[in-house]
Amino acid sequence: MKKPSIVILGAGYGGMITATRLTKQLTANEASITLVNKHDYHYQTTWLHEPAAGTLSAERTRMPIKSVLNMNRINFLQDEVVEIKKDDKKVILKNGEVEYDYLVIGLGSEAETFGVPGVFEHAFSKWTVNGAREVKEHIEYVFAKYNNVEEKTDDMLTFIVAGAGFTGIEFIGELSERMPELCSYYDIPRDKVKMYVIEAAPSALPGFDPELVEYAMNLLENRGVEFKINCPIKEVTADGVILASGDEIKAATIVWATGVRGSSIIEKSGFDAMRGRIKVEPNLRAPGHDDIFVIGDCALIINEDINRPYPPTAQIAMQMADVCADNLKSLVTGQGSLKTFKPALKGTVASLGGKEAIGVVGSRKLYGAPASFMKKMIDNRYLFLLGGPGLTLKRGKSPL
Ligand code: FAD
Ligand code: NAD
Structure with a gap:
């Protein structure tokens, strides 16, 4: 029997963590994994305010995809997604197309203008x-x-x-x-x-x-x-x-910087969306499409406590990627049931330049140097989750 083909669109926080988890959770005989991304590098969006202002080199915010993922297990396509043809189970790329049995949409976000001209x-x-x-x-x-x-x-x-x-x-x-x-x-x-x-x-x-x-x-x-x-x-x-x-x-x-909406590919591909984000089912699938998972900034989940969407964050994108990988494993192997995604919000820390920052972690308020330390630790934690201690030591920030 032909092994199923999993195609991941976008090598951001969601796409990279999904890809790395799947290479560990599924054997090469169980599924083929294809990752499609515009560039041959992955970048940490959460660091970009620094190179934009010139306080960090842009090189520090990106890394070649092949340097972090197991390329023996991933078929990487450097290409631009143009449209998802969900009825034909294929994705149109600028330079070709790719067919899928299971699709993961992790194409991130675009600027929201709220109609402001210019x-x-x-x-x-x-x-x-x-x-x-x-x-x-x-x-x-x-x-x-x-x-x-x-x-x-x-x-x-x-x-x-x-x-x-x-x-x-x-x-x-x-x-x-x-x-x-x-x-x-x-x-x-x-x-x-x-x-x-x-x-x-x-x-x-x-x-x-x-x-x-x-x-x-x-x-x-x-x-x-x-x-x-x-x-x-x-x-x-x-x-x-x-x-x-x-x-x-x-x-x-x-x-x-007035906020974001999901990738324009979502609306172009005919999904029901709110500001470019698909309101996903609890197991992260697009309603009516059992073969399509949506993660990160393209996915919309309502926080029932306040009846408003959870904010689009890297923290949530990474957590979604974990659940998405587990659910794909269940579908491919036919074992276990699909998990429900529930964000575990750990807090928010924002840098203010130099050694200044503010944040809330758990119930603790932080500001100044301790908050700045925490922010760098959060940035490093992502590198650890993606590539272990090696990647953290090579590309991480000094917390002091
Ligand atoms: P992304 O990480 O944006 O990745 C999307 C990927 O898809 C990119 O690699 C892109 O190149 C690729 N792509 C897009 N379109 C196409 C296409 N058509 N074809 C092929 N590839 C495509 N969140 C936090 O939790 N903590 C923070 O501290 C934080 N700081 C932030 C700071 C800044 C300056 C900004 C702008 C955002 C910050 N965020 C933070 C929000 C966070 O960056 C996003 O929520 C997160 O990046 C979403 O992850 P994602 O995987 O959905 O998309
Ligand atoms: P946002 O939606 O959080 O903030 C945008 C701000 O722009 C809002 O305060 C809004 O009132 C304002 N605004 C909207 N239209 C305007 C207009 N016409 N004129 C003036 N102001 C206007 O968007 P963001 O800051 O881009 O953040 C996007 C996402 O990324 C959010 O989920 C955020 O939490 C996350 N993020 C997190 C961190 C962190 O945790 N350190 C850092 C950056 C971004």
């Missing part, structure tokens, strides 16, 4: 390795340019971060930490630089512990960041942003 034309919105490189290069370019133009305008060195969620806060944390070094290197007086974080909700980090939010805001304000809270951005233009109030803030650099 975002893709005038703001940086790609939280990928190449997106981070572009932001960093742009920041250095505007600094380098400033002293070479006759007519200097304020907006040349004005930086706007749209959205004070964790992505926006972590990015401005890195940028504000680096600002003294940038000003010194490019011979620019510090008072020429303006940094804004613009947030639509009545608070930065809406829903997070208010004491820690205050800690973060005070710290960032002391580094020169100005918060505009309760100020939805209604348009992005070539010159800056227009707020709902009608006020305009001119800026040469706008970094978009």
Whole structure:
């Protein structure tokens, strides 16, 4: 009998952990495993605010896929997914197609604009390795340019971060930490630089512990960041942003971080979706498609306690990958029953640049150096789960 073919789309947190678990849980005779990814490397999305601001090399955030997965067991296809033809059980790629018996969708997310015009034309919105490189290069370019133009305008060195969620806060944390070094290197007086974080909700980090939010805001304000809270951005233009109030803030650099939606491949492939995310069954399968699992930012699960979706996080993507691999093993071997996914939330820790961070772990609030230590340990824990102590020692962060 032909062995079943498992195809995993996307080598992010969800896809990589699913792939690594399956190579250990199934023998080569039980199933073939194919991983499809746009690039031949895996990157840690959760580190990207650092290379974007230029506080860490982009190289540190990525690794060749073949250096971490058991390539004797994985058939790796470097290609771009174009569409999933679920009725034909195949995936259309830019350069071919691949058939599956079981499919795992782990294609991550894309920027959510909530219909604000001008975002893709005038703001940086790609939280990928190449997106981070572009932001960093742009920041250095505007600094380098400033002293070479006759007519200097304020907006040349004005930086706007749209959205004070964790992505926006972590990015401005890195940028504000680096600002003294940038000003010194490019011979620019510090008072020429303006940094804004613009947030639509009545608070930065809406829903997070208010004491820690205050800690973060005070710290960032002391580094020169100005918060505009309760100020939805209604348009992005070539010159800056227009707020709902009608006020305009001119800026040469706008970094978009107002949240995410699932991969556009989901809607293009005709799945029922909410903001690009498929509301999965408790065993992580797409409703009506017993051969398709959906994990990570493409999957939507409701937190019944508050009747709202769980946030799309790497923490949840990794936990989903574990359950997805176990369930695939049950289906392939015909042993055991399918597991129900239940997130085990361990907390949230966000870096603020340098040795600063805030977080809640279990019932403990952390800030400052202990939070920064914890954040690096969390980053390293992922490397440990993916590639054991070897990968952690080779690519991990020094926690001190
Ligand atoms: P991803 O990890 O995004 O991986 C998707 C993969 O699919 C990528 O390799 C991509 O190249 C590939 N892909 C996409 N489209 C295609 C296509 N068409 N064809 C082929 N391949 C494709 N979460 C936390 O829990 N903790 C944090 O500290 C944290 N920090 C974050 C910091 C930043 C700056 C950002 C932006 C996010 C952060 N998150 C954090 C959220 C977290 O990164 C995501 O929830 C997580 O990456 C989702 O994992 P995933 O496997 O669904 O997708
Ligand atoms: P988010 O949805 O958490 O935050 C986006 C923010 O943008 C919100 O506060 C929202 O009110 C604001 N916003 C929306 N539209 C706006 C507009 N027009 N003008 C101004 N503000 C606007 O999104 P995110 O920060 O990109 O995070 C995405 C996911 O990744 C979340 O689940 C988050 O928890 C996770 N994440 C976690 C960490 C961490 O744990 N350290 C770090 C980064 C991201």
